[in-house]
Every structure is written in structure tokens, then in C-alpha cells.
Amino acid sequence: MPDPAVPPTPPVALSALLAREDLGLRQIAGPKDTNTVIHWAHTSEMADPYPYLLGGELLLSAGVHIPEAAGSGTYFDDYVSRIVAAGGAALGFGLAPVHDTVPRALVEACDTYGLPLLEVPPQTTFSGVARAVWQLMAQARHAELRRVTEAQQSLAAAASRPDPVRAVLRQLAQRIGGWAVLYGPEGAESASAGRAPDGQGPEAASAGRAAEATAAGRAAEIAAAGREPGDVVRGALAELAAVVRPSGPGTPTSATDTAAGTHLAAYALGAGQGFVLGVAAPHRDTGDHTIASVAAVLLSLLTGEHQSGSGAARSSALVRLLLGAEPEAVAPLLGSGGWLVVHGSPDAQPCDPVAAAALGAALGSPLVDLARDVVRVLVPADREPAPQPGWTLGVSAPATARDWPAADTQAARALSRARATRAPLHRHGTHRPALTDLLSPGEAEAHARALLAPLTPPLAETLRTWLSLHGSWDRTAVALAVHRNTVRQRIARCAALLGTDLDDPDVRMELWFALRHGER
Incomplete structure (x- = not known):
């Protein structure tokens, strides 16, 4: 059977439940291992409870299912x-x-199979035991949330100190009680902090079972060849970091393993930077992954600056723009090639600067602009934006610096389309040969201006959105963030000003043509 799925709540130590004097529980069989934990309590009187268990339960039974000759x-x-x-x-x-007593044969069976057996006294109800489990879980969850919050604050403070990369690594190592190392794009250790791994974690005795994992298996072979446990852990962590180093579309962003009784984790930093954060600790608590993930986001931003010196280049580009330079003249300071404009709307409003910076890091660009309800990111065209959890994105077509304003408009409209269709990401349509290519751009634009002259910009935008959504009142209202009756009134006004029937498909086609060419 595969490893049981565990819920997103901290487990409860069996010893903590036994320590509750109000329950009066007593362990009478099975290993008295202080590391035994339970994830929930479940009552069942089935003779075969297997189909009803998820794993990790404290199963409670009064023995109703036991036959007389059992x-x-x-x-x-x-x-x-x-x-x-x-x-x-x-x-x-x-x-x-x-x-009246626990059957002796049940005690012997639990000893044989290594299952802890608890005697529940008559005055203790099963619902009371389950309530105690949830109370202990709530206490553990509260303590874990406090620990994670304090760690996030300390990591953010470390990122603002001199030598921020090493400061973040030191704080991370302290919070997880282990070793944190930053691997460079070539795989070499760039910086590290904390206690170097010695391979003497509490699970060292069970390293043979962990050898089923690839990296741990290689570590066991190295150990058999006479290397020290600490060298085994270092080697296994370096190999795990190589697994998550960006090498293609299917490369994982994080991975975990165990070697010589030490827990290992690796996190790829940023998009295409090549840096990897490695973590080694003698134990792995519930919040360690969250803490390490926060450190990885901060290090993504910091290593991005250190790797290319882009911070100074961006400052230079900004100064030149303020002093009157054209966008295409300063674009080479930001990188070569074309660009995409991405508009992002957070699912949870409003957006804060940290969330905006995290979106930029996920898209692989530090060029982020935070507005009231939309984040704009300028992304190199060779980095294909992917949907991001918690965000709705609109992506422009590739554009040169001269066409950035037009790309910004495309991204805004793509975002409106994504909102209306409830899609996580929508891309502005790429250009392909069509009948419109038979017309000169100048003539098409002149026709569009003449046809749409009676419409104000808000009316033209409403008409464009309504046509793009095939005349849907509800979806247009969602895209424009207005009431559907407002959409109806605006469309009726457009029909009156244009003096035409908007139910006619030929009219709709001509207006769509004009709106497409009028936006150029």
C-alpha cells in the first residue's frame, strides 16, 4: 500500500495523548515509541476496518465485532x-x-504486529478521545503558524541587511536547525550557513529503508565505499540540487529526499537563473517547507540582482528615460530581444508589493509595476509566461521597445478576456495572414476612424468587449466590472450613434474590423 496521505494539520504525538490525565488512557501493548504520531481519531466496529482507513488513525473500538470464539x-x-x-x-x-477487559489475544496480536494498543477506561467516551486529539492538533497548528510567521519576518529582515544572501541563509539554517547552502548555476557551492551535515540524524538507523530513493541509494553506496556520513549527505544534496536545476519544461521546482538519516530538500530559484537552494536537517517539521519556500523566493530576488547586475542597469535606464531618452534607446540596458507585457490581477484584492515582486520573480523578470488592482510585468519574449496560482494573467504579443504602449493595451484587453472567460491566462492572438492583409494599413485605419468617430472611448471599449464575447451581456459585464444593465444601455447608445442594427452579423463583422484596426 502506498504511503498514507496526511492532512494539512500537524500530527499529534501519541505520548501527548497518553499524558492527558482526564482521559486516563493506558498503553498495554505495542512499541512504546515516543515518535509515534496520529493524524486523526476514527471509530469503527467493522471486523475488517481496512477499506475505511486512510492511514495515520487512532482507531477506536469497543469490540462489538468480536465473535465469542475469537x-x-x-x-x-x-x-x-x-x-x-x-x-x-x-x-x-x-x-x-x-x-470488561482487553482480550489477551488482541494484546498478543498488537505486540506481534507492532501496533500500539491503548486501554480506554469506561468513564472515557470515544468522542472525548476524538475531541482531545483535535484540541492537541489545534494547539500544534497554532504553535506552527506562530513559528512560520516569526520565521518569515526574520527572513525578510535578513534580506535587508548587508550581505543579504548569507544573512538569509544564516536565518534559514537557524530556523530549521540544520544546514542551508546556495548552489550556483554550475552546481558549485556559492554560500552556506548553519551546522554542516554529519549524517547522524535520528533516522540514521533506518537509512536502509530510505535507500529505495535514488539519491539515498547512491549515498548508501558511497558510504559503503568508506566515505564519512557527512560527505554522503553533501553529495546527495548536491545531486538533489542538480535534479531541480532548470533544464527543460518538465524540470521540477523542488524535491526532497533522505540520506544517512538526514532530511534533504532542494528548491530552484527564479526562472532560468540556475541557482538552487539546498537544505539539510536532522528532522523535518511541518512548517519547514513553508519557511524554506519563503527563503527561496527572497533568494530568487537577491540572486537575480547579483547574477547580472540588472539593478544598476535598470536604474540607468530609468534615469535616461527621465532625461528624455526614447524607450528603444534604453531597452538594450534591460536585455536584448523582444518583450512581452503581462497584466496580472490577484484573486485576493488588494495586491501588496511583496505579492507583486513574487509574481515578477515567478515570471522571470524584476521589471514590475504595481497599480491599484493590476500588476504589470515586462518580460523577455524568450520566457513563456505560465499560469500562476492566485493570479489571472493577460499576455501581449511580442513587441519591441517602440511598441510597448501598444503591447500594454493588448495585455490589458487580454486580462479582460481572461476575467470574462474565467481562464487563468489569456494571450493576445498572434498575427497570421488574413483578408485584412489585402488592405493597406493606412486605408484600414482611416476607415476605422471614420466609422467609429461618433463613439466616445468608453463606448468603443464596451462595444469591442461585447463583440469579442459574442454579444454576451453577463460576460461583458464581468470583463468591464459594470452591471449588465449598464452594458445594455451602452450598446443601445452605440447602435443609436452609429445608426445601424447590431444584430446584423455583417454589421458586427465590419465594426469588429474597425475596432481591431482602430486600436493600432
Whole structure:
């Protein structure tokens, strides 16, 4: 059976539940391992609970399902083995009203299969045990959220200090109680902080089981060749970092493994930078991944600056623009090639500067403009924007610096289209040969201006959006963030000013042609 899925809440130590004096629980069989944890409590009187378990449960039973002759056969062995096979963490057996004592054969079966067995006294209800589990989970969750919040604040403060890359690594290593290392684009260690791995974590005794993973398996072979455990961990972490270093569309952005009893994790930084954050710790707590992910975002921004000196180039470009230079003259300072304009709208309004910077880092560009409700990002055309969780994106066609204003308009309209269709990302249509290519651009634009002259810009934009959405009142209202009755009134006004029937498909086609050429 695959490893059981665990819920997004911290597990509860079985020892913590046993320590609750109000419950009066007593462990009478199975290993008394202080590392045993449970993820939830579940009551069942089924003779075979396997189909109803997800894994990690404290299964509670009063023994209603036990037949009278169970002690003389294999009933208890079969029962306990099925719980273990389903991933159950422990079994709680309630005394009264069915049984006055825990069946001896059940105790022996739990010892045989290594399943902790708890005796639940008559005065303790199963619902009381389940409530205690959830209370302990809530306490653990609160403590974990506080720990993660404090870590995020300390990492953000570290990023503003002198030598920010090493300051962030030091803070990360301190928060996870291990070692943090930054690998450069070529795979060499660029900077590190914390306690160097020695391969002596609490799970070192079970490293053989972890050897089923690729990197851990290689680490075990290296150890067998006579290398020190710390060298094994370093080598395995470097190999794990190579796995997430950008090499193609299918490259993972993060990966985890175990070597010589030490937990390993690697995180790719930014888009195409080549830097990787590696983490090694003797244990892995629930919030460690969140803390390391925050550090990875900060390091993505910092390494992007250090790698290319783009910060100084951007400042130079801004100064030259303010002093009167043309956009195409300063564009080479920002990079070569074409550009895409991306408009992003956060699902949770309003957007803050940290979220805007994170979007820019995810898209692979530090050129970010934060407006009231939309973030604009200027992205090199060779970096294909992908949908981002929590964002709705509109992407322009590739453009040179001279055409940035037109690309900005395209991105805005693509974002409106994405909102209307509830798509995470919409791209402005690429140009392809069409009948309109038979007309000269000058004649087409002159016709568009003459045809649309009676319309004000708000009316023209409403008409363009309405036509692009095939006359849908509701979707147009969503795209323009107005009431559907407002859309109806504007379209009726357009029909009156143009003196035409907007239900006629020929009229719609001509107006769409004019609107497309009028936006150039």
C-alpha cells in the first residue's frame, strides 16, 4: 500500500495523548515509541476496518465485532494485520459495555504486529478521545503558524541587511536547525550557513529503508565505499540540487529526499537563473517547507540582482528615460530581444508589493509595476509566461521597445478576456495572414476612424468587449466590472450613434474590423 496521505494539520504525538490525565488512557501493548504520531481519531466496529482507513488513525473500538470464539483462532491476528496494512497508527480499545477487559489475544496480536494498543477506561467516551486529539492538533497548528510567521519576518529582515544572501541563509539554517547552502548555476557551492551535515540524524538507523530513493541509494553506496556520513549527505544534496536545476519544461521546482538519516530538500530559484537552494536537517517539521519556500523566493530576488547586475542597469535606464531618452534607446540596458507585457490581477484584492515582486520573480523578470488592482510585468519574449496560482494573467504579443504602449493595451484587453472567460491566462492572438492583409494599413485605419468617430472611448471599449464575447451581456459585464444593465444601455447608445442594427452579423463583422484596426 502506498504511503498514507496526511492532512494539512500537524500530527499529534501519541505520548501527548497518553499524558492527558482526564482521559486516563493506558498503553498495554505495542512499541512504546515516543515518535509515534496520529493524524486523526476514527471509530469503527467493522471486523475488517481496512477499506475505511486512510492511514495515520487512532482507531477506536469497543469490540462489538468480536465473535465469542475469537480467542481460539486467527481472528485477532487478521484484524490487527489489516489495521497495520491500512496504515493505522494505534488502536484504542474501550472497556464496557461489551468487554470488561482487553482480550489477551488482541494484546498478543498488537505486540506481534507492532501496533500500539491503548486501554480506554469506561468513564472515557470515544468522542472525548476524538475531541482531545483535535484540541492537541489545534494547539500544534497554532504553535506552527506562530513559528512560520516569526520565521518569515526574520527572513525578510535578513534580506535587508548587508550581505543579504548569507544573512538569509544564516536565518534559514537557524530556523530549521540544520544546514542551508546556495548552489550556483554550475552546481558549485556559492554560500552556506548553519551546522554542516554529519549524517547522524535520528533516522540514521533506518537509512536502509530510505535507500529505495535514488539519491539515498547512491549515498548508501558511497558510504559503503568508506566515505564519512557527512560527505554522503553533501553529495546527495548536491545531486538533489542538480535534479531541480532548470533544464527543460518538465524540470521540477523542488524535491526532497533522505540520506544517512538526514532530511534533504532542494528548491530552484527564479526562472532560468540556475541557482538552487539546498537544505539539510536532522528532522523535518511541518512548517519547514513553508519557511524554506519563503527563503527561496527572497533568494530568487537577491540572486537575480547579483547574477547580472540588472539593478544598476535598470536604474540607468530609468534615469535616461527621465532625461528624455526614447524607450528603444534604453531597452538594450534591460536585455536584448523582444518583450512581452503581462497584466496580472490577484484573486485576493488588494495586491501588496511583496505579492507583486513574487509574481515578477515567478515570471522571470524584476521589471514590475504595481497599480491599484493590476500588476504589470515586462518580460523577455524568450520566457513563456505560465499560469500562476492566485493570479489571472493577460499576455501581449511580442513587441519591441517602440511598441510597448501598444503591447500594454493588448495585455490589458487580454486580462479582460481572461476575467470574462474565467481562464487563468489569456494571450493576445498572434498575427497570421488574413483578408485584412489585402488592405493597406493606412486605408484600414482611416476607415476605422471614420466609422467609429461618433463613439466616445468608453463606448468603443464596451462595444469591442461585447463583440469579442459574442454579444454576451453577463460576460461583458464581468470583463468591464459594470452591471449588465449598464452594458445594455451602452450598446443601445452605440447602435443609436452609429445608426445601424447590431444584430446584423455583417454589421458586427465590419465594426469588429474597425475596432481591431482602430486600436493600432
